[in-house]
Amino acid sequence: MRRVGTDEVVVTLSYSEALVAFELLHRWEETGVDRRTELFADQSEQRVLWDLSASLEPIIDEVFSDTYAAALAAARADVRDSEQ
Secondary structure, eight states: OEEETTTEEEOOOOHHHHHHHHHHHHHHHHHTGGGOGGGOSSHHHHHHHHHHHHHHGGGOTTTTSTTHHHHHHHHHHHHSOOOO
16 A cells, blocks of 8 residues: 555555455445445445445456356455464
8 A cells, every 4th residue: 555646545455355345345235235324424434435346346357257256256265364
């Protein structure tokens, strides 16, 4: 993560992390969790989640493909903490 100038922050995610984050945000949108106003201290927090989801969608190659479930499973395995 780094700050670029005064108005921008760049967050670096691996492809697997981006795919897992997209799935989480998309699931929240589908189930309505993102519209539960009691979860947010301010509507700006809700807006940031929506914008993040929208910015991840075009970079996830598998979003509309038959391989999405397999790619998500592999990404989750990649990101998940290894068992000790």
